[in-house]
Every structure is written in C-alpha cells, then in structure tokens.
Amino acid sequence: MARLHEYQGKALLSQHGLAIPKGLVITAADDAAPSLAAIGGSAVMKVQAWVTGRKALGGVRFVHTAEEATRAAADMLGMRFGLFPVQDVLVEELVDIERELFVSLTIDDAARAPLLLLDCAGGSGIEDRASAVARIPVSVTDGVDADLLRGVFADAGIEPGQHDALVTAIDTIVATAQSVEARSLEVNPLVVLKDGRVLAADCRVTIDDYAVFRHPELGIEIARELDHPPTALERIAYDIEQADHRGTFYFAQLPVEGVEVSSGLVGFHGAGGGGSMMSMDAVTNEGFTLANFCDTSGNPSVAKVYRAARIILAQPSLQGYFGSGSGVASQEQFHSAYGMAKAFNELGMTLPVVIRLGGNAEDRAVEILEDACAGLPATIEGYRKDDTPAFCAKRFTALVEASDGPTSSDLQRSVPAFVGSAAATSIAIDGGHVWIDTEHCDADLTGRMAGWSSGLLEDDGSGCPQLAVALEDAQAADSEFITCEVECLRAGRPVLFVDLPIAGLDGEDA
Ligand code: GDP
Ligand code: MN
Numbered sequence: 001m002a003r004l005h006e007y008q009g010k011a012l013l014s015q016h017g018l019a020i021p022k023g024l025v026i027t028a029a030d031d032a033a034p035s036l037a038a039i040g041g042s043a044v045m046k047v048q049a050w051v052t053g054r055k056a057l058g059g060v061r062f063v064h065t066a067e068e069a070t071r072a073a074a075d076m077l078g079m080r081f082g083l084f085p086v087q088d089v090l091v092e093e094l095v096d097i098e099r100e101l102f103v104s105l106t107i108d109d110a111a112r113a114p115l116l117l118l119d120c121a122g123g124s125g126i127e128d129r130a131s132a133v134a135r136i137p138v139s140v141t142d143g144v145d146a147d148l149l150r151g152v153f154a155d156a157g158i159e160p161g162q163h164d165a166l167v168t169a170i171d172t173i174v175a176t177a178q179s180v181e182a183r184s185l186e187v188n189p190l191v192v193l194k195d196g197r198v199l200a201a202d203c204r205v206t207i208d209d210y211a212v213f214r215h216p217e218l219g220i221e222i223a224r225e226l227d228h229p230p231t232a233l234e235r236i237a238y239d240i241e242q243a244d245h246r247g248t249f250y251f252a253q254l255p256v257e258g259v260e261v262s263s264g265l266v267g268f269h270g271a272g273g274g275g276s277m278m279s280m281d282a283v284t285n286e287g288f289t290l291a292n293f294c295d296t297s298g299n300p301s302v303a304k305v306y307r308a309a310r311i312i313l314a315q316p317s318l319q320g321y322f323g324s325g326s327g328v329a330s331q332e333q334f335h336s337a338y339g340m341a342k343a344f345n346e347l348g349m350t351l352p353v354v355i356r357l358g359g360n361a362e363d364r365a366v367e368i369l370e371d372a373c374a375g376l377p378a379t380i381e382g383y384r385k386d387d388t389p390a391f392c393a394k395r396f397t398a399l400v401e402a403s404d405g406p407t408s409s410d411l412q413r414s415v416p417a418f419v420g421s422a423a424a425t426s427i428a429i430d431g432g433h434v435w436i437d438t439e440h441c442d443a444d445l446t447g448r449m450a451g452w453s454s455g456l457l458e459d460d461g462s463g464c465p466q467l468a469v470a471l472e473d474a475q476a477a478d479s480e481f482i483t484c485e486v487e488c489l490r491a492g493r494p495v496l497f498v499d500l501p502i503a504g505l506d507g508e509d510a
Helices: 006-015 029-039 066-077 126-132 146-155 160-179 209-214 232-243 273-285 302-313 333-346 362-372 389-402 443-452 471-475 478-490
Strands: 002-004 023-026 043-047 060-063 089-093 097-108 113-119 134-137 182-193 198-200 204-207 248-253 264-269 288-290 292-297 320-324 353-356 380-383 425-429 432-436 457-459 465-467 496-499
Touching: 002 006, 006 023, 006 160, 006 204, 023 029, 029 043, 029 066, 029 089, 043 066, 060 066, 066 089, 097 160, 113 160, 134 146, 146 160, 160 182, 160 198, 204 209, 232 248, 232 302, 248 302, 264 273, 264 292, 264 302, 273 288, 273 292, 273 320, 273 389, 288 389, 292 302, 302 320, 302 333, 302 478, 320 389, 333 353, 333 362, 333 478, 353 389, 362 380, 362 478, 380 389, 425 471, 425 478, 443 457, 443 465, 443 478, 478 496
Parallel strands: 264 288, 264 320, 320 353, 353 380
Antiparallel strands: 002 204, 023 089, 043 060, 043 089, 097 113, 097 182, 113 134, 182 198, 182 204, 248 292, 425 432, 432 496, 457 465
16 A cells, blocks of 8 residues: 655645644754744654654654754654654644544445544554444445434543534545545544644555556555655666566565674565565575565566566675565466576676576476576576475575675676677667677577577578567567577577666666
8 A cells, every 4th residue: 555644644634624733844954943933933743654653752752942843853864664764754833632533544345335443532552442443334425424423422521512523524534535545544643622623633544556546646656565765776666567567576675774684685586475475484584684575476578577686686785686486386487587597697697596486387497597597607596396485595595605795786787799889780679679799690590599589580591680570569579589688698699689778777768
C-alpha cells in the first residue's frame, strides 16, 4: 500500500471540510523559528515518518521558544526510523484538547466493505484496548448511520451538544477516504477542543496500489509498500517496471547504514514469493546482511532480469550476489540465466555469485549461466531445485570466504570497442541498440546467430548477419538479441552486443 505523510493526509481532510490545526512543513532546522513565529509562539513539532507511536520515540515535541524549535528541528531531521532519515517535520499550532477519539476507516476484506473503527477514549495505547473499539459498518452509497454513531457517543458519556460536530467529522473522514480510494484512513486522535471545535490532530492514509494511477494529485511516486521515501535506485527500478510489463520486477532497498554486518553485505535476487522468503532466511542464517529485496517472476523477459541484476549491483559495498526463489518455477529459467549472464559479463563480475535456478529447464539454465560466466574473475555457480536454499547459502558462504574482498563499489560497466564504431552494424531497438561487429563474422557463425536470435538475423550470402524481419518486429526483440549475445560469448565469438543503457545509472538516457 502506498502511504501518505500525516501532513498530506491532513491536507486532504481539510480540503473536504474537516478542520486541522494550522501547520507548516519544514525540511531544514533554520526554518523552525520563522515557522513557530508564523504559527503563534508555541507549537507541537512532529517528524513525518511512517512509524507508529512517534511520541514515545521522541518524534513529537512541544516547543515554546525559537531556540527550542530550532533544537527540536535539528534533532528530528537527524533522526532515522528503520534507518531511513526524517526529511520533513510538521510544525503545528498547539491546541487545547478536551477529548481524544480514535477513528479509523479500513476495508473489511471478508465483508468486502468499508468498516469504521471508533473508540471514544482515543489517543495512545489504543492497540491495547482493541476490545473497547466499536466496529461500525459503512455503506458505500450512504456512508455511516448517524444514529449508530450518536449511540456510541452517548455510551462513552460525550455530551449531546458535541454529537453533531463529531458526526460531521466522521462523515468527512469517510468521504475523504472514498475520494482517494484509500485502503485505510486513520485519525488518531480526532480531538474535541475546549472551545467545542473538532479537529483532526493526526492522520495516516494508505492508498490502494491499484488506484494510485487514478490519483496523480497525490504525488505518489511508487505505488507500493515501502516504509521509506523511494531511494534513487528504487525510482530507477520502478521506471523499468512501468516500461516493461513482461513479468514483474520489484526492488526495494533495506536499511543497511549503521547495521552491523557480520558475514557481509549481499545483493539479493529472488524469483517468486515463498521461495524468495526461504532463500532470504537461508542467507541471513549464514550471517549475511541483505542490502535489498528484489523479485523477478511471472515470466520476466531476459531484458528485465538483466536490468534487475544491474540495479542490484549498483548498490555499493556488496560482497556477493545471491539469487534464489521458487524452486519449482514454471517459467523457463534459462531466460533469467541469460539476463544475469549479460549483466555479470558487462560488469566484469568480481563478486562471488550463487544462483538457484530451480524450475522448468533448470539444467539448461545452469549450464548457460556457468558457461557464459566461465571467463570472469568471479566464481559463479548455478544450482537446481534439488539443491536446498540452505545448501546454496552454505556454498555462498564458502565462495565469499574464499574471495579476496572485492565489492560492488569497484564494478564498472564496459561495452565492447565496436559499439558506436562506424564499421559495426547497428539496429535500433526499444531502450537501445544492437551492435554487430560485422568484420569478425563469418558464414558459419552467422548461421548459428540466426538460430540463437530466433530467426531475427539471417545470412544474406555475405557471411554477415542481416536483419531477417521488419525493423518494427526487431524493436521489441531485446530478449532474443540478448540471448544471441550470450550465445556468441559462449562460443568465444563476442560479435554482438545489446547496448541497453539504464537511465539514471549509465549516465545517458535510453
Ligand atoms: P503519534 O504518537 O505518532 O500518533 O502522534 P500524534 O500526532 O497522534 O500525537 C501524539 C499525541 O500528542 C496525541 O495523542 C495528543 O495527545 C498529543 N498532541 C498532539 N498534538 C497536540 C496539541 O496540539 N496539543 C496537545 N495538548 N496535545 C497534542
Ligand atoms: Mn497519532
């Protein structure tokens, strides 16, 4: 689920007519004092982070002077939650609270309908009082039954004079959630002030990932569960996923800064949910620290797996690359082997690699991976479904221990000299170019390239490969060309190269 920050959720509530405290968002400590002055001399300052119980963690502070505000802002902007840094602090007007209510609108999956959770005691500690929370059904067409609400308010001893304002507030919360297709919208607390006004004092919203595209106004960059604002690499990965719908590619970085690494930092490449989890456990049990989670599954294209491997290896300080997912994948595993083999060759891989390629055509996949990478400085081993994740993780430990310590920070992509040369033939494809070193082709190799490229190339009698299909048909054939590239490598005749620069990584736009 994509999440919004408190201040963003509050802005939505405010647009729909629910009052919120006056507030300003700052991103630098120097802005704290002016903001405090603008708000009226006293304020509550709150880190904007996706964690619960910020107050207990020092993420909610009350300030009354410019010095206090500056210090609080500096402290907060230096905080990390899940080791991801706080980037925004909300400076908000202090309000005189008489009563706090817990209001949460969620989707009840079993009932396939929205459900309102309401606790008139509200505030912190709500998690320990689950049984006291009223569960009120919400109609998609008619909203909440006001009489039901009034009954709950009366039982909690809320004076009737406050009921109307609270019913209106809850109606607004429901309407706001509906308008942005929220998966959940929680206001904890919804406060009644001493002067009788009702305000949203906190707000957490998650948006249904599949609805995000209908709401560009929310400015959500990545429609996925992330506990931190997207990193540069996650943005690049998401762009790749959005541009290529063949299979799925998911990439998220894990907090590593400040984490004590015992056995080493590892780039992880999973394929398929459950198997990936087991594999992550296996490599973690060996004492390794995972730098990321990545999944390529659902029949990903060769090009997508190639790009995933490149993204994983763009993370600094990795000491190895561990790939393992579902042991019985129905997708043909050699497509993944081709993609990874290309990435490892382009980078002149120096880090140890273990890839478990269990599933359909696994023997062929392992052979391709190991054979295509045989000339690289690193040891690269492929395994099959009968090799357990635990066994593969042990092999990985042995390889890392035997390695003399290169890290991914030293890796650099290189392309063959014939790329861009006037003597080479080039074919424009989606995302880049295919380059063919025609000078070093001959009739025999060209014949084989026709097969490796699934017939995209042919020998026109000159002994050099020519495009056998229309340009438009070649355009989307990145995967077939990569397959041909890797097979040329295996044959010891690297005459074809697919140049697919990754925007944001390779310093040029694809
Ligand atoms: P959370 O701990 O992350 O849920 O952060 P909240 O924004 O909900 O703040 C925690 C608590 O601080 C609330 O339940 C209130 O009790 C208190 N609080 C927040 N804003 C104000 C305010 O303006 N005035 C007063 N008196 N208390 C506040
Ligand atoms: Mn709260």
